[in-house]
Amino acid sequence: MSKNKDENRVIIFDTTLRDGEQSPGASMNLEEKLRIAKVLDELGVDIIEAGFPIASNGDFEAVREISRTVTTPIICALARAHRQDIERAAEALEPARRKRIHTFISTSPLHMKYKLQMEPEEVHQAVIDSVTRARNLCDDVEWSCEDGSRTEPDFLCRTVESAIAAGATTINIPDTVGYAIPEEFAALISMLFDRVPNIDKAVISVHCHNDLGLAVANSLAAIHAGARQVECTINGLGERAGNAALEEIVMTLRTRQDFLPYDARIKTENITKASRLVSGITGFVVQPNKAIVGANAFAHEAGIHQHGMMRHAGTYEIMSPESIGLTKSSLVMGKHSGRHAFRAKLVELGFDVGDNALEDAFRRFKDLADKKKEIFDEDIIALVDDEVVRVNDRIQMGSLKVVCGTEGPQTAELALNIDGEVLSTTATGDGPVDAIFIAIRQLFPHEAKLALFQVHAVTKGTDAQAEVTVRLEENGRTVNGQGADTDTLVAAARAYVNALNKLLTQREKSVSALSA
Numbered sequence: 001m002s003k004n005k006d007e008n009r010v011i012i013f014d015t016t017l018r019d020g021e022q023s024p025g026a027s028m029n030l031e032e033k034l035r036i037a038k039v040l041d042e043l044g045v046d047i048i049e050a051g052f053p054i055a056s057n058g059d060f061e062a063v064r065e066i067s068r069t070v071t072t073p074i075i076c077a078l079a080r081a082h083r084q085d086i087e088r089a090a091e092a093l094e095p096a097r098r099k100r101i102h103t104f105i106s107t108s109p110l111h112m113k114y115k116l117q118m119e120p121e122e123v124h125q126a127v128i129d130s131v132t133r134a135r136n137l138c139d140d141v142e143w144s145c146e147d148g149s150r151t152e153p154d155f156l157c158r159t160v161e162s163a164i165a166a167g168a169t170t171i172n173i174p175d176t177v178g179y180a181i182p183e184e185f186a187a188l189i190s191m192l193f194d195r196v197p198n199i200d201k202a203v204i205s206v207h208c209h210n211d212l213g214l215a216v217a218n219s220l221a222a223i224h225a226g227a228r229q230v231e232c233t234i235n236g237l238g239e240r241a242g243n244a245a246l247e248e249i250v251m252t253l254r255t256r257q258d259f260l261p262y263d264a265r266i267k268t269e270n271i272t273k274a275s276r277l278v279s280g281i282t283g284f285v286v287q288p289n290k291a292i293v294g295a296n297a298f299a300h301e302a303g304i305h306q307h308g309m310m311r312h313a314g315t316y317e318i319m320s321p322e323s324i325g326l327t328k329s330s331l332v333m334g335k336h337s338g339r340h341a342f343r344a345k346l347v348e349l350g351f352d353v354g355d356n357a358l359e360d361a362f363r364r365f366k367d368l369a370d371k372k373k374e375i376f377d378e379d380i381i382a383l384v385d386d387e388v389v390r391v392n393d394r395i396q397m398g399s400l401k402v403v404c405g406t407e408g409p410q411t412a413e414l415a416l417n418i419d420g421e422v423l424s425t426t427a428t429g430d431g432p433v434d435a436i437f438i439a440i441r442q443l444f445p446h447e448a449k450l451a452l453f454q455v456h457a458v459t460k461g462t463d464a465q466a467e468v469t470v471r472l473e474e475n476g477r478t479v480n481g482q483g484a485d486t487d488t489l490v491a492a493a494r495a496y497v498n499a500l501n502k503l504l505t506q507r508e509k510s511v512s513a514l515s516a
């Protein structure tokens, strides 16, 4: 039986851009966050947690820009219990049509003693003060008790009651360290419904981390016990082992309506698109056997399974690939396809590119069609993703010639266009990729360290495009660059150049923030 006014409606609160972005190496720039926010909007999430405005100027700008441009979901900003945090969150949310301030403080004995170094009474007062302050700036206030699942029950009930009395409209119970067990977590939610007298004045939310691989199970158990908001991320991105995966929660609710008759209003056909975008931007590749969005999630290799599938898809498929927007790898076009067909394909794949980006993408599509016999949707997606991010780059890829093989020395002859000037060099290295990266450093000297180099094939076959991710780190800044090409070494060079351009944007941002 549902214990909230809104019966069986489950609110989907996406925190890919906040908790997801907090995972080491997953930082995104403004343009990337905006692209993800737009796809989350298409997916139909109810709330987008867009960032933690006090944490950096980049976070502030992202929350502000998303507030300005994404108008259907509620835009949420995170704030600690401090006055400055709450005011900064309100300022960032100012242009939003629908907004929420999410304020939090730790309530477990361990966190209060060692992290906050505060007595429980001081924490309790801080809950009342922070929620009151947030409520004076925004009608929609969420309060979270960080490390809620390890908080003493009496103190948890008392703080929840006080937060609601101070004006919180959503109470979020995080399993911050992913410690809970589904039955235990459900019992905790039931206890709140039984013991907190004003519980009916707020929506109860949960926020589960995946340290024991139980984030989705805990979230579903909590829904069953009366929670009506779940906080989750695309692909389960998030700190350490991540957060509960949005796609797993939503598809479980959709597939098991018989057992979980709850209503999450997500357009599940956009799941694949959102998953690919988040993975492409962050460089966090989805494991092939990941539920729902892994490359093998709908693959039927064993003969006996294929036999059953041919007779009835339900024999081995509990949901259809189409329900998550997975189209059969369709052969789209070849070298004779024209600009109109290409534009139509982009629209079908959900891309909305400007004329310049379209021209560049079309030119690269023609180049690709010369090299690769069959071009699939995935090829077009990789190519356009690659193109959209490059239009305004200061450093543009020119030409590349590589000598590699057993005889060495591995050599790269590289030309880059830097601020409108073509510069070229030749470098040798410990392998062709090393030679290319040394050449880039010669043409554009910088101190950033290479933190990740990752290659994966976009489609099957030896003529498949390679998609390369390069992660660079400099003075605490982390950026991910992507590059795609049928030539893995060209893709590697493009990915490095892309990462470098992002680093330049971040450097410029911190300089303008300092002088602001």
Ligand code: KIV
Pocket (backbone or CB within 6 Å): 019, 104, 144, 145, 146, 147, 172, 174, 175, 176, 177, 207, 209
């Ligand atoms: O995991 C956590 O406790 C959080 C809170 C800020 C909600 O992310």
Ligand code: ZN
Pocket (backbone or CB within 6 Å): 019, 174, 176, 207, 209
């Ligand atoms: Zn979290």
